[in-house]
Amino acid sequence: MIPTSGHYDLTGNCLSHLARQTRPHTVIVSDNGGSEETAERVRREWPAVRLLRSADSLSFAAACNRGASAGDGEVVVLLNNDVYCRPDWLERLIAPLEAEPRTGSVACLLVQPGEQLIDSVGLCADRTLAGFPRLAGLPVDRAGDARPRLAGPAGGAAAYRRSAWVEAGGLDEAIFAYAEDLDLALRLRSAGWDASVALDAVGMHLGSATHGHRTAWQRRHAGFARGYLLHRYGILKSRAAVRALSTEAAVVLGDAVLSHDLAALSGRVAGWRAARGLAGRSAPADALDPEIGLRDSLALRRGIYARR
Numbered sequence: 560m561i562p563t564s565g566h567y568d569l570t571g572n573c574l575s576h577l578a579r580q581t582r583p584h585t586v587i588v589s590d591n592g593g594s595e596e597t598a599e600r601v602r603r604e605w606p607a608v609r610l611l612r613s614a615d616s617l618s619f620a621a622a623c624n625r626g627a628s629a630g631d632g633e634v635v636v637l638l639n640n641d642v643y644c645r646p647d648w649l650e651r652l653i654a655p656l657e658a659e660p661r662t663g664s665v666a667c668l669l670v671q672p673g674e675q676l677i678d679s680v681g682l683c684a685d686r687t688l689a690g691f692p693r694l695a696g697l698p699v700d701r702a703g704d705a706r707p708r709l710a711g712p713a714g715g716a717a718a719y720r721r722s723a724w725v726e727a728g729g730l731d732e733a734i735f736a737y738a739e740d741l742d743l744a745l746r747l748r749s750a751g752w753d754a755s756v757a758l759d760a761v762g763m764h765l766g767s768a769t770h771g772h773r774t775a776w777q778r779r780h781a782g783f784a785r786g787y788l789l790h791r792y793g794i795l796k797s798r799a800a801v802r803a804l805s806t807e808a809a810v811v812l813g814d815a816v817l818s819h820d821l822a823a824l825s826g827r828v829a830g831w832r833a834a835r836g837l838a839g840r841s842a843p844a845d846a847l848d849p850e851i852g853l854r855d856s857l858a859l860r861r862g863i864y865a866r867r
Contacts, residue, residue: 560587560626562619563640567597569765570640574605577638582650584636585609589626592616620730620739623714627721627729635724639715641765642669651760652718663723663752664744666693666712667760668702675699678764679715681756682741683707685851687803688788688842690741691859702758708848711744711754716762723752733833737777738784745792748846775822778814782826783833790834792842802853810860 563570570588577586587609590598601610611629613622627635634653638644648667655665666681669692679692680702693707712718714730717740727746730739744754785807789795794803807827814823851859 560589560623560630560636561638561640562589562591562622562626563597564591564616565594565597566640567594567600570597571600571604572643573638573640574601574608576643576646577649579646580644580649581647582653584649585630585632587611587626587629589613589622589629591619591622618732618735618739620734620736621732624729624732627724633721635719635721637714637717637719638762639764642716642762643765644716644762645760648760648762651757652716655755655757656718656720659753659755661751661753662755663720663747663750664712664754665718665760666709666754666756667716667718667762668699668756668758669713669716669762669764670699672763672765674763677702678766679713680709680758681712681754682710682744683851684710684741684745684842684847685856686847686849687794687799687806687856688741688745688792688847689785689806689856689860690738691851691862695859696862706848707851708846709754709756710741710846710848711747712740714740714743715764719747720752723747723750726750727752733837734784734787734830735780736784737781738788742788742791742840745842745846746840748843749841754846773818775818775820778818779822779826779829782811782823783830784826786827786830786832787834788830789827790831791837792840806853806856806860809857 589611592615598612652667655662669678671678677694677697680694682690683693684690731742811824
C-alpha cells in the first residue's frame with residue numbers, strides 16, 4: 560500500500576520497482592488529495608494497480624488505514640513513494656511473518672542514496688518515547704548491530720501481519736504525520752506481538768522528498784505527534800518526566816533559534832491538547848532502549864533535524 564499526495568515522478572518510479580518484485584502481490588495506491596495528474600497517470604500507466612482517490616487531504620495515517628482496509632491479504636505492507644526496492648525486497652520482507660506466528664511486524668534495511676549509509680533499520684525509542692530511525696547514518700555493514708533496541712518497523716517501508724494490524728486498530732488517525740509508526744509499534748508490542756528485522760530486504764529511501772526539508776509544516780506536525788504521545792502515554796507523570804521536559808525545552812528552543820518561528824512549540828501544544836480525554840496507553844519496557852541516554856537522545860534528534 561502506497562500513500563501519495565502528488566509527486567507522480569516518485570510514485571511512478573516506486574511502482575516500477577514493485578513491478579519487478581519476485582513475490583506476487585497486490586498494489587494499492589491511496590492518493591491523498593494530490594494533483595489529478597497522479598491519479599490519471601496511475602490509472603493509465605498502471606491498470607493493475609488499485610487506486611483509491613480522496614478529494615480531501617487526509618492524515619498520512621488515515622490514508623494508510625484506508626488503503627489497508629481495501630486489501631484482503633494476510634500481510635499489510637506500507638511503502639512510501641520515495642522508497643525504491645530491490646526485486647527480492649517483498650519476498651525477503653515477509654519471510655519472518657511466514658516463519659514465526661507471533662511476529663506481528665517486520666522492518667527492513669533502508670539505505671540512503673548511494674547505498675553506503677543506513678537510512679534506518681526500523682525504529683528505536685528512549686524511555687521518554689522519543690523515537691529515532693535505528694542506526695541512521697552508519698555504514699551499511701553495521702545494519703546487524705543489536706543496539707539500539709528495535710521497537711518496530713518504520714512506516715515508510717514495513718510489513719504487518721493483518722491480524723496484528725486489525726487487533727491494534729491500525730495507525731492512529733489523530734496523528735497527521737510522523738511518529739504514527741512508533742505508536743503502532745508500541746501498541747503491537749503491548750498486545751504481545753514480536754517485531755523482527757529482515758536485513759536482506761533492502762530499499763533505498765530518498766528522504767523528505769514529499770514534504771520537503773525542514774519546512775514549518777513538517778516541524779509543526781512532528782511537534783504535534785510528540786506532544787500527543789507525551790500526553791497519551793503519560794510520560795510527564797512518569798519517572799522520565801524531568802528528562803522529557805528538559806529535552807523538549809532544549810529541542811523547542813533550538814528549533815525556534817534556527818528556524819525563527821514557533822512551529823515546533825505550537826505543534827507540541829496542539830498535540831497535547833488533542834490527547835486530552837483520550838484513554839491512556841502504556842509502552843512495554845522491552846520496546847524501549849534504556850541505554851539511549853540524554854546526550855545520545857539529543858544527538859539523535861539533531862541527526863533527524865538535519866535530515867528533515
